[in-house]
Amino acid sequence: MKFSGKTRVLGIIGSPVGHSLSPAMQNAAIDELGIEYVYVPFPVEPDFLGQAVEGLRRLGVWGFNVTIPHKSTIIPFLDKISPEAELCGAVNTVCREGDFLVGYNTDGIGFLASAREDLQYDPRGSSVLLLGAGGAARGAIAALASAGVARIVIANRTGARGLALREMFRAVFPAVEFAVSSLAAAELAGHLPNVDLLVNTTSVGMNGTSFEYFPLSELPDTAKVYDMVYVPAETPLLAEAKGRGLACANGLGMLAGQGASAFKLWTGLDAPCAAMKQKLLEELER
Numbered sequence: 429m430k431f432s433g434k435t436r437v438l439g440i441i442g443s444p445v446g447h448s449l450s451p452a453m454q455n456a457a458i459d460e461l462g463i464e465y466v467y468v469p470f471p472v473e474p475d476f477l478g479q480a481v482e483g484l485r486r487l488g489v490w491g492f493n494v495t496i497p498h499k500s501t502i503i504p505f506l507d508k509i510s511p512e513a514e515l516c517g518a519v520n521t522v523c524r525e526g527d528f529l530v531g532y533n534t535d536g537i538g539f540l541a542s543a544r545e546d547l548q549y550d551p552r553g554s555s556v557l558l559l560g561a562g563g564a565a566r567g568a569i570a571a572l573a574s575a576g577v578a579r580i581v582i583a584n585r586t587g588a589r590g591l592a593l594r595e596m597f598r599a600v601f602p603a604v605e606f607a608v609s610s611l612a613a614a615e616l617a618g619h620l621p622n623v624d625l626l627v628n629t630t631s632v633g634m635n636g637t638s639f640e641y642f643p644l645s646e647l648p649d650t651a652k653v654y655d656m657v658y659v660p661a662e663t664p665l666l667a668e669a670k671g672r673g674l675a676c677a678n679g680l681g682m683l684a685g686q687g688a689s690a691f692k693l694w695t696g697l698d699a700p701c702a703a704m705k706q707k708l709l710e711e712l713e714r
């Protein structure tokens with residue numbers, strides 16, 4: 429890497445940020461295109477978020493990602509947020525636009541790009557069963573509904589969170605049919621036969637955890653399964669779906685996709701997705 433007085437600084441704020449794969453992935457993209465940017469981690473404690481954002485603004489930092497726990501709490505410190513970020517109630521990418529800091533959410537776009545590429549999934553008119561109702565679920569629902577899915581069932585452990593998402597998205601996307609479910613096997617089994625895409629947006633699957641009993645046998649043979657978890661690369665849900673011969677993908681492509689979308693917002697250039705994905709695989713293998 430070569431730096432000069434013109435080098436543009438990008439970064440990520442979070443607490444912690446030491447585990448983030450974004451610096452390796454974004455610097456690989458920068459190297460691949462040979463552009464004069466650098467991407468660095470900025471650990472920011474929650475109590476100092478406002479001061480940190482003001483500091484980044486005054487230092488002329490060109491753009492940055494936002495990760496846990498600041499994705500929602502950063503919003504009051506920004507000048508403007510995109511419609512997607514508004515819908516998700518969360519920002520994962522900030523861009524300098526003139527004197528303004530503008531917040532975007534590229535998680536949903538990254539998820540859909542990955543599902544299209546890794547599963548050859550076409551959202552138009554399709555039926556989706558989505559497990560979870562947290563931040564990742566919101567991004568996915570916004571992207572799926574914008575892309576023309578016909579029906580989304582939101583299945584969540586805490587029923588009230590699923591219901592709240594259904595009400596919110598129903599009001600914004602009246603053409604999409606929204607329903608809710610619990611994670612109880614008997615109830616899920618009733619929804620699965622009509623599903624084109626099953627998406628896990630919960631943290632179940634991380635560190636080898638699994639759903640108690642998931643009635644996967646009820647899915648049609650044409651269904652595709654996407655798990656946003658990428659460590660381990662094959663969650664118990666994906667292992668079972670693969671065993672059934674279903675098309676499967678983990679969340680690595682989503683991680684690369686949200687990063688590629690942020691890269692484009694900051695630089696105006698198409699991101700070198702293959703190099704970014706390759707770097708992520710190398711980092712995960714380490």
Ligand code: NAP
Pocket residue numbers: 535559560561562563564565584585586589611629630631632634656657658679680682683684686
């Ligand atoms: P979040 O807002 O905290 O939501 C967590 C969700 O998981 C909630 O729906 C929660 O249900 C559910 N959940 C947690 N433990 C559960 C359990 N034992 N049984 C059933 N449901 C459980 O988190 P998030 O930001 O949405 O992230 C969720 C997952 O997506 C994480 O694994 C994260 O790593 C992954 N993710 C991946 C990417 C990517 O680029 N691949 C990007 C973003 C997120 P309740 O409402 O009942 O608590």
